[in-house]
Amino acid sequence: MEDMKKIEMKTQDAPVRNHNFEEVSLGYTKKEAMDEASRCLQCKVPKCVEGCPVNIKIPEFIAALKEDNILEAYRIISESSSLSAICGRVCPQERQCEARCIRGIKGDSIAIGSLERYVSDEAFKNGYESLPKVSKINKTVAIVGSGPAGLACAYDLAKEGFDVTIYEVLHKAGGVLTYGIPEFRLPKEIVSAQIEKLEKLGVSIKTNIPIGNAITLNELQEEYDAVFIGTGAGLPRFMGIPGEDASGVFSANEILSRINLMGSFKKDAKTPIKHAKVAYVIGGGNVAMDAVRSLKRLGIDAHIMYRRSEEELPARQMEVIHAKEEEIEFHFLENPVKILVDEENNVIGMEVVDMELVEEEAGGRRGVREIKHSNHEVSCDMVVMALGTGPNHEALKESDIILTEKKLIQVENGKTSLDNVYAGGDVVTGSATVILAMEAGKKAALEIIRRYTGKYQSDK
C-alpha cells in the first residue's frame, strides 16, 4: 500500500523559510528519487506524455533513472526540453503530466516534476551537460525578448546551426524567470546556468536594447533571415478603482522587479523597496503568490485577497500550500472597491465588498458578483495588484503586424502576418505559464527550421 503515496520533497521549515529568500524545496536525495522512480508503472501508452506541453518521454527518463543512469535520463529530457531544471520547479504538473498519471486514480500520481528537477540538478552538478555538435548553416534569426519563449526558441534554432541573437531590454536576460519568479522558488543560478548553456551553443545575447526604439522590427526583418517575437505580456493591469494611484499601491511586477531583478531584499541593496506593516496582494495566480510570499519574507504581515473561492485559485497548487504554511492569510470572496488614503496620499486601508460565485463563465471558471451592502473596511499600508498582465507592444512600433481583437499578435503555426516574423508565448496567448511559452517558442523554432532548412517536413 505504501506505493500509493508519493515521496514528498523535503522543504525548509515554514517558520524559518518565511524569513529568508533561499529555495523552499530542497530537492530529492538519491534514495528518495530512486524510490519515487520505482513507483512508475511504465505504461505502454503513457498518458503523462500527452499531458506535457512539450511531450517529454517521461516513462523513458524514469526508466533510465531507475537504472541509476542520470546521464541517459537527462539526455531523454533534453530531447524535448531545454529548460528542464526550471520546468521541474515551476510547471503546474498537477494540471499537466501528473494529472494524467494512472497512479493518480487510486493514490498519488508519480511526482514527475520532482524527478525532472532531480535529474536536471544532478546532471548540472556532475557536468553532464552535453552540448550538441553544431554545424552552422549561414542563416540568422533575431529573437526579441529573453524570457522562456525566446530561450526555448533560441536553443532549438542554435542546435540546427542558425546564428541566433537575442535582444533584451533589461540589463539581465531571462525575462520573467529573472525579474518575476523569486529566488525562493527558482534560484537565479539555475536561470543563469540555462542562459550560459545557450551562450556556449553560440547564441549571442544583447541586453539593454529596447526593440521598437533602438532597432525597429522592420530593421530586424531586413537584417535577419527570420525574427521571433517573444516579448511576453508585460503590461500590468490595475483595477481602475478610486485611490489606486496612492503612494502605497504597486503592481506585483514592480514589487517583484525590485526584489528579484534589483535585489532589494538584500540589506545593502541600492534599489529601495517600500517598508510596510500590512500588505494586501489582490489576485490568486502564481504572481500573486510570489508577491505575497516575498513581502512576508521582508517582515510584512502579508495577505492575499481573491474575489473567487479557494477552489478557483489559478496558482500552482504547491505554491498555495507553501504560502499557507508560511502564514500568509487568505481572504476569499472579497474584493476591494476603493483604496483609502491619508492627506499625503499614503494607503491607510481598503473598502472591500463580499463576493459570491455564480454560474460558469465561458472558459469553465465560475463567475462572481458583488453582494450588495456588504461593504466593510480593512486596514493596511500597502496594496499590491496582481491582476494579470496585458501585452506590451513597444517592440512593434512602426510595424503593421496584424493583432487580434484582444490586441495580441495574430499567428498561424507560429507565423505572424509579416513575412519572416514569428511570435509565441504570452504576446500571442495573453498571460499564461512558463511551459506554454516554451512550447510556443519551440513550435515557432520548428516552423523556422522547416522553412529555412527543409528538414522535419510534416507528413501532411
Next chain:
Amino acid sequence: MYEILKNEKIATNCYLMEVVAKDVIRNAKPGQFVIVMAKEDSERIPLTIYDYDKDSDVLSLIYQVVGASTLELSTISKNLFAVSGPLGKANEICVHPELFKDKKIVYIAGGVGIAPVYPQVKYLKNHHFDIDIIYGAREKELLLIQDKIESVAHKVFYVTDDGSYGDKGFVTNVLEREIQNYDLCVTIGPLIMMKNVSELTRKYHVKTIVSLNPLMVDGSGMCGACRCEIEGKPKFACIDGPEFDGHQVNFDLLIKRMHIYKEEEKEKLLQMEKDLGKDCEVE
C-alpha cells in the same frame, strides 16, 4: 559595459557624462530618455538625453546629484554598467515639424531641465525654426550649457531666483510678460515649475507640452511605478510619455508620488555616503 569618456562636475551637484553607446543613439530622437546603471548592483536611473553624435557614437547626459544613486553615478570614471535606450516617445514637434511650421514656440527650462531642451531646439533650428528659451535657475552658478543653448536658440531669457543673472524671479514671471508672443510652449524642469507654467498657460490658452520624470524601475512599461494621471486616466510615463499635455496632468498627485521612497532613500544616501568616504557627499 559602456566606455565613459567624461564624467565631470559642471556646477554644484551637476554633472556632464559622455559615454559610448552606439545602439542607444542609432535611432535616438529628441525627447527620449535612457536608463543608466553605474554598477551591476546599482539602481536603474532614468535620464533624458542631452546630446548625441551619430558619427562618434557618443551619448551625452547631464544629471543632478540628488540621492544615493546619482551620487554613486558621479563617482565612476571608466565604464558605465548599463545604458538602455532610447526609451519613451520622441518630442512630437521634432517628429512632425511640418505640422508646427506656423507656430511661435517657446521652451521653458528649469535647472538641469535645460539638458533635454537643448537637442530639441537644436533639431528644430536645423528645420528652420526660430525658438526662444526661457531658462531659470536658483542662481547664476547653476545656469548650465549657456553657450550651447545660445548657439541654437533665437533668443534666451535668463532668470534667477536671486537676480544674480538675468531677471530676478521665476520663469513664470518672464513667461507672463512675453506670453503674447507665443502660441506653443514646451516646459521641462522641476515638477512644481512645470505645474506653475501649465497653470499660467492654461489661463492664456497656450498649448503646453511637459516632460515628466516620475519614479521608474524598468522604463519599458513593465512595472507601472511611473504611472501618472492624465485627463483623469492612468498613463505610464515610460511608454505613453515622457511628454504629455501639461493642461491634462495631475501635478499634485505626481508630486506626492515622488515621495514614496523618501524614508528609504534617506537611509540609502547615508549608507552610500559612508561607503564612498568623506569626499563624496551631496553638497
